[in-house]
Amino acid sequence: MTTTTQTPSMSRIAMASLVGTTIEFYDFLIYGYAAALVFAPLFFPSLGTAAGTWASVATFGVAFVFRPLGAVVFGHFGDRLGRKRTLVTTLLMMGGATFAIGLIPTAAAIGAAAPLLLVLLRATQGTALGGEWAGAALLTSEYAAEGKRGRYSLFPQLGPGLGVILASGTFLLTIQVIGLAAFQQWAWRMPFLVSIVLIALGLWVRLNIAETPSFSKVTAARTKVSFPFAAALRDQWRQILLGGGMLAMTFGAFYLAVVFLGGIATRPPEENGLGLTLNQMLRANMVAGLVLCLAVIGSALLSDRVGRRAVLMSGTVFGLVAGPVAFAILTPGDAASFTLAMAVLMIAIGIPYGPAAAYLPELFRAEYRYTGAGMAYNLAGIIGGALPLVIGGALLERWGTSGLAGFVTVLAVLSTACLLALRETRGQVLDAEPAGVLR
Numbered sequence: 001m002t003t004t005t006q007t008p009s010m011s012r013i014a015m016a017s018l019v020g021t022t023i024e025f026y027d028f029l030i031y032g033y034a035a036a037l038v039f040a041p042l043f044f045p046s047l048g049t050a051a052g053t054w055a056s057v058a059t060f061g062v063a064f065v066f067r068p069l070g071a072v073v074f075g076h077f078g079d080r081l082g083r084k085r086t087l088v089t090t091l092l093m094m095g096g097a098t099f100a101i102g103l104i105p106t107a108a109a110i111g112a113a114a115p116l117l118l119v120l121l122r123a124t125q126g127t128a129l130g131g132e133w134a135g136a137a138l139l140t141s142e143y144a145a146e147g148k149r150g151r152y153s154l155f156p157q158l159g160p161g162l163g164v165i166l167a168s169g170t171f172l173l174t175i176q177v178i179g180l181a182a183f184q185q186w187a188w189r190m191p192f193l194v195s196i197v198l199i200a201l202g203l204w205v206r207l208n209i210a211e212t213p214s215f216s217k218v219t220a221a222r223t224k225v226s227f228p229f230a231a232a233l234r235d236q237w238r239q240i241l242l243g244g245g246m247l248a249m250t251f252g253a254f255y256l257a258v259v260f261l262g263g264i265a266t267r268p269p270e271e272n273g274l275g276l277t278l279n280q281m282l283r284a285n286m287v288a289g290l291v292l293c294l295a296v297i298g299s300a301l302l303s304d305r306v307g308r309r310a311v312l313m314s315g316t317v318f319g320l321v322a323g324p325v326a327f328a329i330l331t332p333g334d335a336a337s338f339t340l341a342m343a344v345l346m347i348a349i350g351i352p353y354g355p356a357a358a359y360l361p362e363l364f365r366a367e368y369r370y371t372g373a374g375m376a377y378n379l380a381g382i383i384g385g386a387l388p389l390v391i392g393g394a395l396l397e398r399w400g401t402s403g404l405a406g407f408v409t410v411l412a413v414l415s416t417a418c419l420l421a422l423r424e425t426r427g428q429v430l431d432a433e434p435a436g437v438l439r
Contacts, residue, residue, distance in 0.1 A: 013143045014155040016209050017136040019202035020091055021156045023195060024129050025163025027098045028063070030191040031122070032259045033171050035060045037278075038188045042106040043115045057389070059119055060259070063126030064386040070130020071378040072229050075371030078135055079228035082211045082219075083142070083370065087135040091206060094128035095199030097121045102192030134374030137357035142212035142366075142430065144358075147304060149430070153357035154300030160353070161296060161346075164258060164289030170194065172282040180278070214366045214430060228368035229375075236372055238421075239363045243372075244379025245418035246312060249319045249411040250353045251384025256404055257326075257345040258285060260392045261338075269332040272396055280335040288342035295350025303355035307426040309419060312359065315351030316415040322348035323408025327401040345408075352415070362425035384411055 039059070040052030047055055070090075078086040101121050107114040136156035144152040170191040178187045211219075218224055225231040232240065265281040267273020276284075303311045326344040331337040356377075364372035388407070395403030 010143065010152055012205060012209060013139055014152060016087070016202070016205045017139045017156040018158055018162075019198060019205060020087065020094075020132050020136050021159025022162045022166065023091070023094065023098075023159075023198045023202060024132050025160045026166050026195060026198065027094065027125060027129075027163075029163055029167035029258060030170065030195075031101070031125075032057075032060050032262070033167065034188050034191075036263050038184045039118070041184075042108075043118055045107055055115075057263075059115070059122050061386055061389045062119055062122040063129060064381055064389075066123045066126030067130035067378045067381055068375070070127040070132075071134065071374035072130075072371065073127070074131020075134060075232075075368075075374045076228050078131065078138070078370030078374075079368050080224060082215050083135050083138050084206065084209060084211050086131060086370070087139065088203065088206050090128045090132045090135065091199060091202050094125055094132060095195060095202075097124040097128065098192055098195045099199070102189040102195075130378050131374060133377050134360075134370050137373060137377075138214070138361055138370055139209075139212060141358055141361040142214040146427075146430070149358040149362075150300045150302075150304035150308070150355055150426075153361075154297055154354055156357050157296045157300060157354055158293055160254060161289045161291075161293035161350070164292065165286050167191065168282045168285040168289065172279060172286075175278065175282075214369070218366050225367045228371040232364065232368040232372040232375065235368075236364055240372060240376045240379065242418040242421050243360050243363055243376030244383065246316070246415050246422070247352065247356060247377065247380035248383040248418075249316055249408065249415040250349050250356075251380045252388055252411040253319065253323065253345050253349050253384075253408050255385050256388045256392065256408065257288065257342055257349070260388055260404070261342070264396070265338060272400065273332070274330060274338060275333045276335055276338060281338070284335060284339040284342055287339050288346045291343045292346040292350045292353075295347050296354040299351045299354030300358070303358060303426065307424045308355040308359040308362070309422060309424045309426075311355050312352045313416065313419050315348060315353075316412050316419060318351060319348040319412035319415070320409055323405040323412070324402075326408075327405040330401055348408075348412075359425060362428060362430060363422070366430075383414075 035056040039056035044052035044055045074086050074090055101118070104117050105114060133156065137153060140152045140155055141149050174187055174190050175183050262281055262285060264272060265274045265276045266278055269275045299311050299315065322344050326341040329337050329341040360373040360376055361369055392404065395407055
């Protein structure tokens with residue numbers, strides 16, 4: 001692999017980070033939609049409708065199990081071999097698995113091998129995704145000039161919003177053009193297959209950038225550590241735990257809003273659903289994605305002026321009330337109330353998420369920054385991403401949407417408490433001794 005020596009423009013760096021995280025969330029959401037809509041009869045026909053749907057949605061959660069593994073493995077290579085090489089590898093691995101899902105034969109063709117292949121590819125996605133975000137965040141934060149880190153680090157944070165828009169829009173367009181019946185039979189493959197376009201764009205951009213200045217300094221000074229995972233746990237385990245906790249509400253609210261609420265939106269009211277059409281749900285998600293992008297942009301830019309921690313804290317405090325307000329707004333059969341509720345949640349998600357790609361790298365030393373930031377981020381994914389899939393159904397069954405609102409509030413309390421234990425990092429020199437230690 002040839003490494004370019006010319007310093008790339010910040011626009012190219014921003015694009016290189018943006019494409020990967022956009023693909024990440026696009027992949028997650030098209031899989032979530034497909035799992036809820038079509039996978040049960042295609043891959044789990046022997047289980048019946050209810051159990052088959054549960055099994056297909058459970059495969060969605062497989063990625064969360066493998067993401068920490070990806071954070072450790074790719075964090076090691078990112079800290080030892082470089083950010084660029086690792087990001088090219090994660091993109092190829094992630095994109096290849098997504099494209100392959102679009103080619104899997106169904107259970108009618110190959111029997112039990114079909115769901116096994118589905119789980120294997122989902123695990124491959126999760127492993128690659130575990131190493132993607134930290135590399136994308138470091139790409140922008142380690143290239144950005146002091147005082148502009150929040151501005152440029154917002155680009156990888158646009159991935160969730162753009163992913164929601166692209167995934168919802170692709171499904172909506174496919175269903176409207178081809179029809180729901182054809183979509184359920186074969187056209188569900190198209191959103192997976194067209195991801196090859198984003199992957200090709202991402203590879204073209206990433207192959208034409210140089211290694212980050214921070215990693216180049218570590219290489220020149222010969223200060224690489226042999227085992228970044230062990231060094232990060234030994235020296236900064238508190239930052240890993242607190243960094244993961246501070247984003248727990250962000251992840252929890254996001255997956256509850258987009259995946260869980262998206263699933264109950266089209267159920268009839270007598271089944272604890274909202275009775276919306278599939279088209280109404282997808283359009284509302286596209287609006288929600290746009291709101292999320294705007295919240296991310298505003299909060300990331302503001303963090304360069306007033307500080308990361310202050311902006312993050314305002315988002316988690318807003319999250320204390322956002323859950324109850326959003327779920328109280330929901331009215332069965334009313335698409336407008338669903339759209340508004342999603343928008344409220346997306347504001348609560350976007351405010352703390354915007355500065356996170358600047359804040360987490362500022363917490364860790366360059367020698368194991370990829371590993372440390374990745375572990376913290378994926379810890380948040382386990383707390384806020386996997387838990388809703390495990391207990392969300394029980395909360396809805398026992399307490400209705402009030403249970404889901406309470407879950408968001410509990411996570412907001414956790415995130416706020418973790419932020420109270422961390423210091424401000426705005427203004428610190430990135431490669432100096434990290435200032436973002438415990439208060």
